[in-house]
Amino acid sequence: MKISTQQTPYNNDPKIIVALDYQDAASALKLVNQLDPALCRLKVGKELFTAAGPQFVTELARSNFGVFLDLKFHDIPNTVAKACTAASNLGVWMLNVHASGGLDMMQAAQQAVQSNENKPFLIAVTVLTSMNQAGLNQIGVHTDLATHVLNLAMLTKQAGLDGVVCSALETKILRSKLGNDFCLVTPGIRPANVSQDDQSRVVTPADALRNGASYLVIGRPITQANKPLKALEAIHNECVHLSTLD
């Protein structure tokens, strides 16, 4: 199964993934109930998963929203493979691992996902965007950060995974090196004229898609908006408009 990039009509494959960065299920559901599954998917990260549990993820996944379970597994291959099987069994649309877990770990994860009935998309985190060159050096990696991101993305592709999470500023180079079938999921997205919050290097939804992003992870511009559905619709319309220009 391949992630679609340009080929799928926009309405069958919404590009926006809303980050449910909430402390508990009730707060997350309050937002989810205001959103439209035709316009977005949902991301559940470590905070909400730890607080609300796998049952909550199963319920979300049974609704019409696709769920990206963002738990970034990183362990020995056998453990990660089993975690990927357990995550796949929840019915999620996408899950992820750390590419720095290595080729064997990613291949084991991919095998687990492929042999699961649900077959979610499996992507990898290359270098966390909270990391800078000094941070990489501290953990003994002396390769230039951009090169390290590219090397890990190429290793991810070699392992047979569907794509990577990357900064929207890295999409152009990764798209050109890794081809159109590779999925690029990008956070750090801010529509023009909204607060950047604590994100320092942001890109607009249209620019991210123009640069080759497959999916856009967007949190606060939607979750903190006075009218979350209106904010989602505005970004969705920007994405659809762009796709009709292609």
Ligand code: C5P
């Ligand atoms: O609210 P905001 O749009 O900044 O949320 C972005 C989401 O993407 C959060 O869930 C954040 O943890 C996640 N993320 C990120 N940068 C990364 C990886 C994930 O902002 N490099």
